[in-house]
Amino acid sequence: MKTLHSEKFHLRIPFSENISQFVDPDLCTFQLFPPPVPQFIEQEVERLYENVYCTVARMRVYGFDGDAYTFISKYKGNIADIFIFRIRGATASVLNQQITIPECRIRYFVDTILSLFLRVKVVSFHAIDVEINNTWRLFNKWEAIHENIVALPASRADFDERLSSSFRNSIRSSSRKLHADFPSFTIRFYSGLEISEKDTRAIIALTAQRMATKGKSSYLKEADIERIMRVLRLYGMLCVATIDDKICGGNIWYAVGKRHTMHIISHDPCYDRYALGNYLNYETFIYCIEQSGKECWLMGGNDAHKAKFGAIPFNLYSYRFYRSPRNIIRYFFDNFMVSTISLWTKVFYKTAALVRGLLR
Structure with missing residues (x-):
């Protein structure tokens, strides 16, 4: 799917109580549904991603879908992506996680959302598999989940x-x-x-x-x-x-x-x-x-032991994409917080292990 450049969207796109749709010359379309998540989306998400952590039913169990928008991108009439996201303040947070997304489709979604919602300054993803090679936009990236995957x-x-x-x-x-x-x-x-x-x-x-x-x-x-x-x-x-x-x-x-x-x-x-x-x-x-x-996900930890069953280590990363360089202060603050939390987590676990050793 070809990337849609953000300048194409510097205009008012109609947002009705039903569906907003915009068509680009390369047969890319999107549909945006206001909250709550439409019921027909449930089966489509399961079919597309086959992952319990982005099912609508699980989101409902954890109370996540009541205020969530639904973004569907299509290529030549076929659904390519479904992103379920919430807007809190100036941040749009995607609830789907542990999925693989090509870079071009991340760009398509981020550019579209930033054009539709002018109050949004940051678009956030948690624990996804994507490699961003083109720095078309300022972003932060950090490891979110370590997995071990067995192909059956x-x-x-x-x-x-x-x-x-x-x-x-x-x-x-x-x-x-x-x-x-x-x-x-x-x-x-x-x-x-x-x-x-x-x-x-x-x-x-x-x-x-x-x-x-x-x-x-x-x-x-x-x-x-x-x-x-x-x-x-x-x-x-x-x-x-x-x-x-x-x-x-x-x-x-x-x-x-x-x-x-x-x-x-x-x-x-x-x-x-x-x-x-x-x-x-x-x-x-x-x-x-x-x-x-076809596949078993075994969570992180004990990599060497899980490898005996054929598990391959795999990392998923979180991303935060920023509207413009004017968000540079927020970018550095997020970067500082991620680094600080990561450092203190390591210190905590090392200290706990040391204390347990002394108490034995």
Whole structure:
């Protein structure tokens, strides 16, 4: 898609209560819907991005869509992008995240929004995959999310072939020992409305238990758990491992289209010697393959270990684009804040690790 230059939009574009549309000579069109997000957008966003973190339903769970505009760009009549964004003060913040966008389409959106909304001075994106090579506009960029992504093959045999022989044998050994020592050991998968709140809370409780053994408190509050349950009923995939009908481990995932996203993995520390976490992960990957999944996102951290399953590290970046060089003060202030927060975060974690070491 060819970039639309901002000078084309220095004019009044009609904004009715229905739809505003503008056509450029290269068959690029856009539609802009005022709040709230139109209902028909839900399926289109899921089809286009296959990512739970930019679904309209999840935005509603977290209360984000009531005051959000919807921008649809089309190329030759086909939807190319859907951006859902809010305007707060002088900033337009895009709510879609963890998606890949070509640079030309970022420019198309930013230039159009800055032309339509004269009060907007900054357009902000969180955790996206785009490489800006043309400094057509002043911007800030910083790492937002570190991910590990597994591209899934077509079959269990292909997945097993990908694993190193030692790691594959280790997983098989874990399976044999678990079933030999605990004949009632079972792994089950549930999705959507099949998911039990009791099971979900039990798996989350295991996470809190595991963090407690490391001297950390749980980061999930009751409000967080209630939101997780609401999203699980829409996009959830729950792996539940039991021994004598008692939950000993499990995974909480989301699935949109052919992309599966891990949220929580936990197991009872009593079963560490069986490498239960590895076995649960392995069985979850196989389940995703059987569901015709193409990709699993495993979150950041433990890169070397996740690489044993074929995960590739991947960074997503946040961007803030500024209307003009006259916003230079805001640019430097944002840059300073990002650097300061990043520095203090590193200091905090290093200090916490040192204190835990001294208390052992």
